[in-house]
Amino acid sequence: MTQTGAMDAERKMQFLFALRSKGITDKRVLSAMEEIDRGPFIRGLFAERAYEDMPLPISCGQTISQPSVVGLMTQAAEIRPRDKVLEIGTGSGYQAAILSKLARRVYTVDRYRKLVGEARELFEDMELHNITAMTGDGTRGWPDQAPFDRIIVTAAAEDPPSPLLAQLAIGGIMIVPVGQSDAVQSLIKVTRSDDGFDYEELLPVRFVPLLEGLGRE
């Protein structure tokens, strides 16, 4: 029988090898991804595929991102230990859990109450006390807590939403997939300086769309 749930030594080695081979070289990012077991973030049928480098279905018709894409986004965000980070698109909570190992404080928002509820339970179980999760429309950001040193958007927008640009601190970095939802999108790194925003294209990606308003579940 195949073993599910636990990241045993061999799976862990293969998982980390796959991440390195896809270009994740930052030691802090690798060790955060070693610490956070992806298994518990995937429920049901697909749980046994948790250690494969592929996106998988989660509740509410959404997906948990591919681990190497999570790693590349996290690495590109250059998170520092004192940073306050905003994630749009909590989904399973996996990306937020990794961010919580690298940053001082993580705020994460999803438009599905059910996903936020399930993710909160996992954060509690894993004793990740520096994450705050909220149900809401992430296209508006989280004005009460702005500005953010880093913003990671894990759903694709046609353009980076302007409230998110406004909530990015000077010197801050935002990572966001940009493009049509049914096509290949580009992962963009936005850097805010005193005089404005600088945009760098990182890699082609495919994310579920960033939708306005709340989800039904």
Ligand code: SAH
């Ligand atoms: N980061 C997640 C993967 C997210 S999938 C993980 O680690 O598992 C993208 C998520 O973005 C979905 O859960 C979807 O509900 C959410 N989403 C889409 N539009 C949104 C919006 N306007 N505000 C908040 N969340 C949104």
